[in-house]
Amino acid sequence: MANALLVLNAGSSSLKFSVFLDEDPPRRLLRGQIDGLLTAPRFVARDATRTVGEKEWPAGTRLGHAGAIEFLFDWGRRQLPGGHRFVAAGHRVVHGGTQFAHPVVVDAAVLAGLEALVPLAPLHQPHNLAAIKAVTQLAPAVAQVACFDTAFHQTQPPVAQTFALPRRYFDEGVRRYGFHGLSYEYVASVLRMHDRRAAAGRTVVAHLGNGASLCALQNSLSVATTMGFTALDGLMMGTRCGTIDPGVLLYLLDRHGLSRPDLERLLYTESGLLGVSGISSDMRALLASSDPRAAEAVGLFVYRIGRELGSLAAALGGLDALVFTGGIGENAPIVRERVCAGAGWLGVRLDDEANTRNGPQISRAESAVSVWVVPTDEELMIAQHTRRVLASMPSPAVRGSARP
Numbered sequence: 001m002a003n004a005l006l007v008l009n010a011g012s013s014s015l016k017f018s019v020f021l022d023e024d025p026p027r028r029l030l031r032g033q034i035d036g037l038l039t040a041p042r043f044v045a046r047d048a049t050r051t052v053g054e055k056e057w058p059a060g061t062r063l064g065h066a067g068a069i070e071f072l073f074d075w076g077r078r079q080l081p082g083g084h085r086f087v088a089a090g091h092r093v094v095h096g097g098t099q100f101a102h103p104v105v106v107d108a109a110v111l112a113g114l115e116a117l118v119p120l121a122p123l124h125q126p127h128n129l130a131a132i133k134a135v136t137q138l139a140p141a142v143a144q145v146a147c148f149d150t151a152f153h154q155t156q157p158p159v160a161q162t163f164a165l166p167r168r169y170f171d172e173g174v175r176r177y178g179f180h181g182l183s184y185e186y187v188a189s190v191l192r193m194h195d196r197r198a199a200a201g202r203t204v205v206a207h208l209g210n211g212a213s214l215c216a217l218q219n220s221l222s223v224a225t226t227m228g229f230t231a232l233d234g235l236m237m238g239t240r241c242g243t244i245d246p247g248v249l250l251y252l253l254d255r256h257g258l259s260r261p262d263l264e265r266l267l268y269t270e271s272g273l274l275g276v277s278g279i280s281s282d283m284r285a286l287l288a289s290s291d292p293r294a295a296e297a298v299g300l301f302v303y304r305i306g307r308e309l310g311s312l313a314a315a316l317g318g319l320d321a322l323v324f325t326g327g328i329g330e331n332a333p334i335v336r337e338r339v340c341a342g343a344g345w346l347g348v349r350l351d352d353e354a355n356t357r358n359g360p361q362i363s364r365a366e367s368a369v370s371v372w373v374v375p376t377d378e379e380l381m382i383a384q385h386t387r388r389v390l391a392s393m394p395s396p397a398v399r400g401s402a403r404p
Helices: 062-080 108-115 125-138 151-155 167-171 180-192 195-200 246-258 260-269 272-277 283-288 292-316 328-330 334-340 352-356 377-393
Strands: 003-010 015-021 025-033 042-046 051-056 087-093 143-148 202-208 212-218 221-225 321-325 370-373
Touching: 003 125, 003 377, 015 062, 015 272, 015 377, 025 062, 042 062, 051 062, 051 334, 087 377, 108 125, 125 143, 125 377, 143 283, 143 321, 143 377, 151 180, 151 221, 180 195, 180 202, 180 212, 180 321, 180 377, 195 321, 195 370, 202 292, 202 328, 212 292, 221 272, 221 292, 246 260, 272 283, 272 292, 283 292, 283 334, 321 328, 321 334, 328 334, 334 352, 334 370
Parallel strands: 003 087, 087 143, 202 321, 321 370
Antiparallel strands: 003 015, 015 025, 025 042, 042 051, 202 212, 212 221
């Protein structure tokens, strides 16, 4: 009988999942997602070579996270190879605050602690916790492990975490946490296989996707990042504004009478590439468009990366390597080309041919800074963490199991 690990990444309207064999290293059996949880759910699952499952629900169906996970368990029971059983579920949890610096087994006390962090990530944390509660309800014997996007950044020095506000706010948790930590941790874990100098030295990793940020690594540890108290800060993103003068927010409140929900919607879902272009939040659509507003949005995206890259290079005291990852970072050569052109002052010299074929190394031999394209794998990182946490549990009996 083969043990399997279920990895879940729950968003506001989607549930991404992977199933791994409980091996060292974990081996992925399949991956997929259920989109449109509250409108028109659609499920798709793939193994390494083909689509192995599809389903669509009628428009107006409100499946929710609980319904999605129940469907997923039922589908797995019928479709996975005979004899497989889930021994654990690993979850991406956006916010771990200051108390969760490492992946943990979820129990009542941990769940209460994560609930207390909802005000720090109101648009993400509730959905992560909804998936945990759904698995508890459906398969209470299955151990669950929470893996945090903030944990990787807890190696940052205090000066990199502190806002210039009265100290009492820092003491209550108003500080720079940083996000995309599971992605950065994965890239850091494989970087030495590509470039030992980069792994041991001063590297900036650019996680560029619908959510986007940069992270400065010293000896593969996080020392600074562009996201802060929330996932709004730093780079311009698909629909998020990134860094903005707080005075703009005061102006919008006073001049336009925006309510808090209005402001939240503006900053999280109406800004970024979508807001500037008025066309799309999808970089592929903007690069294919002849509309000058699309070009302006892409230009601003690249400009903001350049500004933040300079800031992180200063925090590191120089730069040995630049790594691109994430959906845009891995698949948009023109964006990488423009970022590298702007980083010429740092000694970056791009190999155009290597960049066109997506690397992995895309810098020329004479480049003072090595440049890489390294695909991220947050789900594999979660599976690895889940497996390690399982191994540390006192007895296999407490791990439980559920036939998928």
